[in-house]
Amino acid sequence: MPVKRVDKTPxxxxxxxxxxxxxxxxxxxxxxxxAQFEAERCLRCQDPICIDGCPVRVPIPDFVHKVASGDMRxxxxxxxxxxxxxxxxGRVCPQEVQCEEQCSVGIRFKPVAIGYLERxxxxxxxxxxxxxxxxxxxxxEKVAIIGSGPAGLVCAGExxxxxxxxxxxxxxxAPGGVLRYGIxxxxxxxxxxxxxxxxxxxxxxEIVCNVIIGKTITMDELMxxxxxxxxxxxxxxxxxxxxGIPGENLNGVYSANEFLTRVNLxxxxxxxxxxxxxxxxxxxxxxxAGNTAMDTVRTALRVGAEQGMxxxxxSDQEMTARVEEHHHAIEEGVEFHWLTNPIEVLGxxxxxxxxxxxxxxxxxxxxxxxxxxxxxxxxxxxxxxxDNVVLSIGNKPNPLLLQTTKGLESNKWGCLVVHxxxxxxxxxHVFAGGDAVTGAATVILAAGAGKTAAQEIHEDxxx
Amino acid sequence: MxxxxxxxxxTPITKLYKVDAPLVAKAAKPGQFVIVRVRDxxxxxxxxxxxxxxxxxxxxxxVQEVGTTTRLLGQLxxxxxxLDLVGPLxxxxxxxxxxxxxxxxxxxxxxxxxxxxxxLRRRGDTTTIINGAREKDxxxxxxxxxxxxxxxxxCTDDGSAGFHGFVTERLAQxxxxxxxxxxDMVVAIGPMPMMRAVTETTRGKxxxxxxxxxxxxxxxxxxxxxxxxxxxxxxxxxCVDGPFFDAHQVDFEEAVRRNKMYVKQEAESKDRxxxxxxAVGQV
Ligand SMILES: Cc1cc2nc3c(=O)[nH]c(=O)nc-3n(C[C@H](O)[C@H](O)[C@H](O)COP(=O)(O)OP(=O)(O)OC[C@H]3O[C@@H](n4cnc5c(N)ncnc54)[C@H](O)[C@@H]3O)c2cc1C
Ligand SMILES: Cc1cc2nc3c(=O)[nH]c(=O)nc-3n(C[C@H](O)[C@H](O)[C@H](O)COP(=O)(O)OP(=O)(O)OC[C@H]3O[C@@H](n4cnc5c(N)ncnc54)[C@H](O)[C@@H]3O)c2cc1C
Ligand code: SF4
Ligand code: FES
Numbered sequence: 001m002p003v004k005r006v007d008k009t010p011x012x013x014x015x016x017x018x019x020x021x022x023x024x025x026x027x028x029x030x031x032x033x034x035a036q037f038e039a040e041r042c043l044r045c046q047d048p049i050c051i052d053g054c055p056v057r058v059p060i061p062d063f064v065h066k067v068a069s070g071d072m073r074x075x076x077x078x079x080x081x082x083x084x085x086x087x088x089x090g091r092v093c094p095q096e097v098q099c100e101e102q103c104s105v106g107i108r109f110k111p112v113a114i115g116y117l118e119r120x121x122x123x124x125x126x127x128x129x130x131x132x133x134x135x136x137x138x139x140x141e142k143v144a145i146i147g148s149g150p151a152g153l154v155c156a157g158e159x160x161x162x163x164x165x166x167x168x169x170x171x172x173x174a175p176g177g178v179l180r181y182g183i184x185x186x187x188x189x190x191x192x193x194x195x196x197x198x199x200x201x202x203x204x205x206e207i208v209c210n211v212i213i214g215k216t217i218t219m220d221e222l223m224x225x226x227x228x229x230x231x232x233x234x235x236x237x238x239x240x241x242x243x244g245i246p247g248e249n250l251n252g253v254y255s256a257n258e259f260l261t262r263v264n265l266x267x268x269x270x271x272x273x274x275x276x277x278x279x280x281x282x283x284x285x286x287x288x289a290g291n292t293a294m295d296t297v298r299t300a301l302r303v304g305a306e307q308g309m310x311x312x313x314x315s316d317q318e319m320t321a322r323v324e325e326h327h328h329a330i331e332e333g334v335e336f337h338w339l340t341n342p343i344e345v346l347g348x349x350x351x352x353x354x355x356x357x358x359x360x361x362x363x364x365x366x367x368x369x370x371x372x373x374x375x376x377x378x379x380x381x382x383x384x385x386x387d388n389v390v391l392s393i394g395n396k397p398n399p400l401l402l403q404t405t406k407g408l409e410s411n412k413w414g415c416l417v418v419h420x421x422x423x424x425x426x427x428x429h430v431f432a433g434g435d436a437v438t439g440a441a442t443v444i445l446a447a448g449a450g451k452t453a454a455q456e457i458h459e460d461x462x463x
Numbered sequence: 464m465x466x467x468x469x470x471x472x473x474t475p476i477t478k479l480y481k482v483d484a485p486l487v488a489k490a491a492k493p494g495q496f497v498i499v500r501v502r503d504x505x506x507x508x509x510x511x512x513x514x515x516x517x518x519x520x521x522x523x524x525x526v527q528e529v530g531t532t533t534r535l536l537g538q539l540x541x542x543x544x545x546l547d548l549v550g551p552l553x554x555x556x557x558x559x560x561x562x563x564x565x566x567x568x569x570x571x572x573x574x575x576x577x578x579x580x581x582x583l584r585r586r587g588d589t590t591t592i593i594n595g596a597r598e599k600d601x602x603x604x605x606x607x608x609x610x611x612x613x614x615x616x617x618c619t620d621d622g623s624a625g626f627h628g629f630v631t632e633r634l635a636q637x638x639x640x641x642x643x644x645x646x647d648m649v650v651a652i653g654p655m656p657m658m659r660a661v662t663e664t665t666r667g668k669x670x671x672x673x674x675x676x677x678x679x680x681x682x683x684x685x686x687x688x689x690x691x692x693x694x695x696x697x698x699x700x701x702c703v704d705g706p707f708f709d710a711h712q713v714d715f716e717e718a719v720r721r722n723k724m725y726v727k728q729e730a731e732s733k734d735r736x737x738x739x740x741x742a743v744g745q746v
Contacts, residue, residue, distance in 0.1 A: 172682060173500055173546075212549065212552075240688045248698070249717055266681065271728065275531050279725065351717075351720040400685060
């Protein structure tokens with residue numbers, strides 16, 4: 001029977017002061033007792049509207065019920081049947097605007113902690129002795145996957161399970177996309193990612209790093225002499241935007257991508273044991289308020305900054321970061337400067353960042369996105385003394401592949417165009433999904449797109 | 464992984480490698496580069512593709528040892544592997560002008576002229592290479608360069624070989640009509656001060672000039688923006704838009720300043736590789 005309790009079972013967390021100096025995971029995860037205690041809160045609704053909030057329609061009450069009754073293996077199977085990356089999604093999905101926003105319990109109480117339960121089940125699964133997952137990859141048609149972010153990984157796994165020999169080509173020296181170079185260890189331990197990638201390898205998926213499609217190998221070569229019958233493009237949206245304000249090229253100004261890549265992919269936090277450095281001064285200002293910005297400012301604290309600041313031209317209401325990351329950032333001492341728009345980066349005589357000139361904003365009429373448009377307050381300019389500025393104002397799809405590939409249509413934002421309601425691009429047997437199509441979005445949307453595309457590729461190859 | 468097939472010291476701190484990289488060799492064009500990493504935890508550094516052999520599937524790279532990664536690379540021997548090698552990156556070099564093309568190389572830069580000048584000569588251009596160094600022993604690849612161009616001009620600061628003086632002084636003479644004569648176009652690859660001086664030598668003389676900018680890079684795919692340079696008041700990512708740019712439009716001051724961002728850390732890192740047995744393959 002469902003049990004009424006107002007609050008979610010709290011997630012065990014590491015102490016804010018301690019954790020803000022290392023890269024250990026912040027959330028420690030539920031134990032079995034927590035998980036079952038929380039799972040009892042689910043009403044097992046007749047019409048489980050939580051599922052409508054989930055982009056891949058995980059049968060939520062099913063798996064939650066199995067947790068409550070102690071059938072963890074069963075819960076894992078239900079979960080995995082619809083979400084191929086549960087350990088990742090349980091950690092990084094914005095549940096508060098997805099499943100948990102819909103949850104019926106949430107009307108009067110706090111919603112069921114679906115995300116925490118998802119993570120619990122996935123972690124339980126990872127801790128079990130490995131099960132044999134090998135399948136026969138005996139179909140004649142080979143499929144190439146471009147990019148090893150969540151979209152590419154999921155698409156590869158699904159196709160392998162359907163029996164296709166699959167090769168993933170990744171530009172960087174390690175697979176995972178944003179899960180590798182963007183989202184930090186304290187939120188998504190690389191062990192979790194490595195485990196997922198290991199599963200794919202066990203399935204027989206081949207992962208070739210250090211190959212850039214469009215540079216090392218062209219699309220024509222892939223589909224011609226190399227003999228791939230279909231291609232999935234999951235190249236993400238990795239091209240960082242800059243603001244175009246004066247001083248952006250001063251020493252000490254980074255894009256969030258560069259800052260995070262130096263730490264996550266290149267391990268600058270371990271310099272000089274690892275060879276790549278990162279420059280962090282005492283005061284770091286991060287411009288933007290999405291997940292990337294929160295990751296950046298919290299990473300800055302962990303690599304030595306004393307003061308980490310978020311500078312955002314809108315208010316906290318318009319912030320796009322996950323609520324939990326915002327809370328964690330507050331606990332770790334991050335300062336928030338809302339309604340503050342940077343207009344110039346100031347430098348010292350040697351060309352190093354010394355300050356950030358900003359103007360205060362107020363909220364005006366709603367803009368095209370429906371969010372209140374921030375307008376500058378005249379005469380409110382002021383200078384914030386800072387040593388680093390990190391821009392986290394968004395990413396666009398990378399044009400590398402488009403530059404050298406004929407017949408691939410893209411829109412004015414550089415996103416690949418797919419046929420309505422499918423993932424097929426303007427080129428025959430070429431499919432696409434994830435951030436490369438949608439622009440910067442979420443892990444679950446990318447994973448979902450990879451899964452759908454795998455089905456479509458299967459149909460395409462069988463027709 | 465790219466296996467080292469051949470290694471040749473050119474100077475005490477410069478080494479030429481021929482490596483097995485069939486996919487990159489097949490796609491490479493003059494002016495492009497690769498990014499390599501030599502050990503777990505290692506940095507990703509860009510190196511110009513000096514030459515390539517499509518049939519043999521090999522690439523030639525020339526490395527000048529200046530810091531941790533280039534020195535670790537310099538320790539690798541024939542039969543060993545370069546841990547990661549990705550490419551070809553950057554835009555192939557486009558030479559829009561026909562006629563007398565002068566390539567100027569300094570340091571490892573001379574190597575980068577190998578495949579470029581060969582291609583230009585094949586196209587029918589008259590080609591001159593000005594190869595400069597401090598002294599005779601530091602001039603690299605003279606034999607190979609002779610084969611790929613019509614005129615090879617040597618310059619040394621101390622006069623121990625060829626012209627006594629800087630490459631730019633010899634270039635100025637050519638512009639006046641001396642030797643192989645006035646260039647229709649100049650391409651300079653080498654240390655920043657040299658490229659900057661070349662740029663000033665041709666400025667206002669109606670000689671289009673390209674330089675190969677070498678900002679710090681990480682991914683080389685346009686993902687980080689660390690390699691940004693200002694050209695004609697516009698921000699460009701050197702790894703995807705370059706590395707070659709119209710010399711007369713380049714903001715050199717900014718480029719030089721940005722390259723010095725990590726001098727302190729680079730020195731710290733290099734000291735460690737000095738005082739400890741260099742262990743390639745592990746940190
Ligand atoms: C710092 C940060 C934090 C985030 N936090 C969250 C979060 O908490 N929750 C959430 O849901 N989402 C979050 N996101 C967004 C999420 O990570 C992305 O939406 C998701 O990773 C997109 O997946 P993808 O597979 O489409 O592309 P990506 O993950 O971007 O992967 C694309 C891969 O393709 C490779 N590639 C590109 N071009 C080529 C080529 N030509 N040849 C070969 N390989 C190529 C790239 O190197 C990369 O590895 C975050 C993003 C960032 C940057
Ligand atoms: C497109 C491109 C092509 C290149 N081609 C070659 C090549 O063919 N052969 C070659 O030997 N080098 C080449 N370089 C330069 C090479 O990448 C750097 O020398 C290397 O990154 C230094 O790494 P390190 O760890 O050995 O030294 P670090 O410890 O990183 O630096 C040591 C010293 O070298 C200086 N330095 C660092 N990076 C650069 C740079 N990019 N340019 C100039 N000085 C630098 C630093 O200021 C420092 O004083 C190229 C660079 C670019 C961007
Ligand atoms: S809406 Fe909430 S209570 Fe209802 S089934 Fe879904 S998780 Fe359970
Ligand atoms: S090296 Fe990262 S964008 Fe050029």
